[in-house]
Amino acid sequence: MTTATLGSRTLAPDAIALGSRLAGVLLVCAALSAMSDAFLTPSNLLNVLRQASLVFLLASGLTFVVLAAGLDLSIGANVTLSACVAATVIRATEAVVPGLAAGLACGAAIGALNGVMVTWLRLPPFIATYGMLWVVHGVSYWYMGGRTIYGFPETFREIGSGHLAGVPIPVYLMAACLALGGVFARYTTWGHEIYAIGANPAAARLSGVPVRRRLMLVYVLSGAMAGLASIVFLARLNSAEADMGEALLLPAIAAVLIGGTSLFGGAGSLSGTLVGAILLSLVLNGMNLLAIDTTWQPLVTGLIVLLAVWIDIVTRNRTA
Amino acid sequence: MRAAGPRPRLTAIPGVAYLLAGLFLVFAIAGSGFASVANLLNIGVQSSILLLLALPMTLIIMSQGLDLSVGAVLGLAGVVLALVLADGGTLPLAFAAALAVGAAFGVLNGLLVVGLGIPPFVTTLGTLGIAQGAALVATGGHSVSGLGGALPALYAGTWLGLPFSIVVAAAAYAAFHGLLYHTRFGVYVFALGGNPEALGLAGVRAPLYHVGVYAVGGLMAGFAALLLTGRMNAGHPIAAIGMEFDAIAAVIVGGTSFERGNGWLPGTVLGVLTVGVLRNGLNVLAVPSSLQVAGIGLLVIAALLIDSVRRTR
Numbered sequence A: 001m002t003t004a005t006l007g008s009r010t011l012a013p014d015a016i017a018l019g020s021r022l023a024g025v026l027l028v029c030a031a032l033s034a035m036s037d038a039f040l041t042p043s044n045l046l047n048v049l050r051q052a053s054l055v056f057l058l059a060s061g062l063t064f065v066v067l068a069a070g071l072d073l074s075i076g077a078n079v080t081l082s083a084c085v086a087a088t089v090i091r092a093t094e095a096v097v098p099g100l101a102a103g104l105a106c107g108a109a110i111g112a113l114n115g116v117m118v119t120w121l122r123l124p125p126f127i128a129t130y131g132m133l134w135v136v137h138g139v140s141y142w143y144m145g146g147r148t149i150y151g152f153p154e155t156f157r158e159i160g161s162g163h164l165a166g167v168p169i170p171v172y173l174m175a176a177c178l179a180l181g182g183v184f185a186r187y188t189t190w191g192h193e194i195y196a197i198g199a200n201p202a203a204a205r206l207s208g209v210p211v212r213r214r215l216m217l218v219y220v221l222s223g224a225m226a227g228l229a230s231i232v233f234l235a236r237l238n239s240a241e242a243d244m245g246e247a248l249l250l251p252a253i254a255a256v257l258i259g260g261t262s263l264f265g266g267a268g269s270l271s272g273t274l275v276g277a278i279l280l281s282l283v284l285n286g287m288n289l290l291a292i293d294t295t296w297q298p299l300v301t302g303l304i305v306l307l308a309v310w311i312d313i314v315t316r317n318r319t320a
Numbered sequence B: 001m002r003a004a005g006p007r008p009r010l011t012a013i014p015g016v017a018y019l020l021a022g023l024f025l026v027f028a029i030a031g032s033g034f035a036s037v038a039n040l041l042n043i044g045v046q047s048s049i050l051l052l053l054a055l056p057m058t059l060i061i062m063s064q065g066l067d068l069s070v071g072a073v074l075g076l077a078g079v080v081l082a083l084v085l086a087d088g089g090t091l092p093l094a095f096a097a098a099l100a101v102g103a104a105f106g107v108l109n110g111l112l113v114v115g116l117g118i119p120p121f122v123t124t125l126g127t128l129g130i131a132q133g134a135a136l137v138a139t140g141g142h143s144v145s146g147l148g149g150a151l152p153a154l155y156a157g158t159w160l161g162l163p164f165s166i167v168v169a170a171a172a173y174a175a176f177h178g179l180l181y182h183t184r185f186g187v188y189v190f191a192l193g194g195n196p197e198a199l200g201l202a203g204v205r206a207p208l209y210h211v212g213v214y215a216v217g218g219l220m221a222g223f224a225a226l227l228l229t230g231r232m233n234a235g236h237p238i239a240a241i242g243m244e245f246d247a248i249a250a251v252i253v254g255g256t257s258f259e260r261g262n263g264w265l266p267g268t269v270l271g272v273l274t275v276g277v278l279r280n281g282l283n284v285l286a287v288p289s290s291l292q293v294a295g296i297g298l299l300v301i302a303a304l305l306i307d308s309v310r311r312t313r
Helices: A002-035 A044-068 A075-093 A094-119 A124-144 A153-162 A169-187 A189-199 A203-206 A211-237 A246-258 A270-289 A294-319 B006-029 B037-062 B072-085 B090-113 B120-139 B150-155 B164-182 B185-194 B196-201 B206-232 B245-255 B265-284 B289-312
Strands: none
Touching: A002 A270, A044 A075, A044 A169, A044 A189, A044 A211, A044 A246, A044 A270, A075 A094, A075 A124, A075 A211, A075 A246, A075 B037, A094 A124, A094 A153, A094 A211, A124 A211, A124 B245, A124 B265, A124 B289, A153 A169, A169 A270, A169 B037, A189 A203, A189 A211, A203 A211, A246 B120, A270 A294, A294 B120, B006 B265, B037 B072, B037 B164, B037 B185, B037 B206, B037 B245, B072 B090, B072 B120, B072 B206, B072 B245, B090 B120, B090 B150, B090 B206, B120 B164, B120 B206, B150 B164, B150 B206, B164 B185, B164 B206, B164 B265, B185 B196, B185 B206, B185 B289, B196 B206, B245 B265, B245 B289
């Protein structure tokens, strides 16, 4: 059943949608290279990819939540707290691995709390994760108390700012997550079940899908990806502060929606989210190159979010 | 149709009232100076801006919507008010500009939600970014001061011994009570949350009223800018960030739920006072504001849980 919906019927419009978004990327690239000489250089393009990788890591977990017709508004706050916890552990132990584990565990734990609220307590996902956003936000500010934790070992900072064969390390992480997540979504039963839950939860339950357990998985995954993103962000910034992750929520949602994943669940893909993250990073990079003040960024990101959902709704109405 | 309104929620009255009384007692015992007249007036003043946002939020949540942008729109309207005053404009002109900015964002939210069918929380998250960005762009990230004497004079005024902002909040409550319980618009708001299809079939132009609900939300954010800017005597682009959360918390704690068009306006007043008492009491007890935010987050989740348990029973 799930393979049928994933097969010929939805694949063709999805391929068209992805194609049109790739065309959008090329169009923005063409416009930017015409406007700025600095754009079409290898170092700048790698820089765009590096920026995109942070957004993608955060948005990839969110993609699965949205595919299951849920939402996770707590991921930005989650990045902050996970980064602060990881930073504390790294400074205390002067070792990288415990810090990585702590960051991932903190992210996954917040995701698990979201999952419990949505599945067992049956709260609406957007308001439950919105409440969680402020709980985590408050705990981070209280825990940090205005401090900044900085100065991490060189090996740790490599995760965020290092290169391998000329390509930034976060880009490899992005590629690995894309490959793993793509295979999970397309070729595993669990992945198909997540699409089925998003398309029609009642039908999914009646066909024997363990809806609660899969939703739980999706929220834990989203939290854990926020934990991973927090590690990359922390390694890049080389410092942890109580407001570091706040501004990441809107870009992550934007990447998912530009990527064509439907807010109503059941349709979309991780490769779409990759295109969304790259498109968003291109626009922000272009604004930097054209020396537009960074105060414009939230305004532009907000406009892009609305535009992306609107295009999605219009195109879906037309194909339906 | 009128009977479908406030009555079924009478069971919700004790919950929030007991919560408010309990919090009040705890703080009165634990915090010295909490139960003084000066501090109680202080709670009233602090809660008045919140009430201006929570009243329209009640209508929005009743219509199964949400508005995450009110804090950012309030911030932008405050900046516009301050910029007009700093530019030498009169107070009525500045206030009209703030109202216009707020109403424009409200109508935009309404058109996006109702006209294009974009889910409200994403719509208003997008307009939150736009309003916050616009406030930063307009001010370059700095506060706007030098507003002249008209606004401080108005804000410092009293009526029957009550501070200006409490008088404004009381008037706003009276207006919303009349609007929700004694006009056709109010009846339609209940119906929008309960059964929008029936409203359409009854020949009511439901989309128009639905946009109106969001427009009122934006307009009130513009109105609240008068109190916010008056209190600070400056316009600050990030002054109201996060205030939408306090407003949503107050509405939910007050017993209005996201389903079936259930709303109760007096409950919102109690919810606003609960949030106000909680923040003020925790301040008196010297609990850091970061933990206050976390506490309100837990309060919302707890209120949702109680509502969910009551529903399944």
